Amino acid sequence: MSRLRGKVALITGGTSGIGAATAKLFAREGARVAITGRRIELGEKVVSEIRADGGEAIFIAATVDRAEDCRRSIESTIAAYGRIDILFNNAGLVTQGTLEETSEEDWLRTFDVNVKGTYLMTKWVLPIMRGQGGGVIVNNGSDWGIVGGPYYTAYSASKGAVVLMTKSVALEVARDHIRVNAVCPGDTYVERWRVDERRNPSGDFEAELEAMGADLPIGRVGTVEEIANAVLFLASDEASFMTGATLIVDGGNTAR
DSSP states (O other): OOTTTTOEEEETTTTSHHHHHHHHHHHHTTOEEEEEESOHHHHHHHHHHHHHTTOEEEEEEOOTTSHHHHHHHHHHHHHHHSOOSEEEEOOOOOOOBOTTTSOHHHHHHHHIIIIIHHHHHHHHHHHHHHHHTOEEEEEEOOTHHHHOOTTBHHHHHHHHHHHHHHHHHHHHHGGGTEEEEEEEEOSBOOGGGGGOTTTOSSSOHHHHHHHHHHTSTTSSOBOHHHHHHHHHHHHSGGGTTOOSOEEEESTTGGGO
8 A cells, every 4th residue: 555655754652552553554555654752662663563564664762741852853753754744643641530639740741741742743843844835743632532531531631632732723734735633532452451450440351341342332442553544544645625623533432
């Protein structure tokens, strides 16, 4: 496949989960990929897998809550590939707890990663895309940023901010041929769920996973590959008339 042939994509939080799945899919579709993340071993593993599959990728050790890391991620991608056609603001932090249970430190940390990181990466990539004549930004939101999620108040609030930031920026840069959209995943299986006490209170993870899926209209949780496919659509020319949109991929959760 070649829906992204000749494109350069920068993906934050690309070392695991949705980010890693998207990086691998983008590379298969012809993009040269730069991924960022904190965990060097995982980042190098993803890059190695992409290269082994015939793709082109680099890893940049960085965390999006640090302004200098955001700027360096963009500069390193430009140094390696000369341009950035697609930015996937994927890096995120899931914070558990009701509003009363959430400490001020955890609240601010959640917004630093989920909101400030998206703001900084977008702020510094826009002049590059404008100078190139256009580009695409996809932000990773959440169905809980649409309808709210109990016991994850900080996370839900931060993702609501990402959704509205997406819409506002899309309006600001539409005439610059820069499209800005958000993908809003619902419950999507990632490895960290196995050590999440709220996701696995009984210790029988397979039973808990089945119960989580049974609670969704579609009858199961999603996969990271399904979310990556949605991101690919938004990043590709197939979505050329979409900007300021939220693409909800949640097994029907928000429909009810």
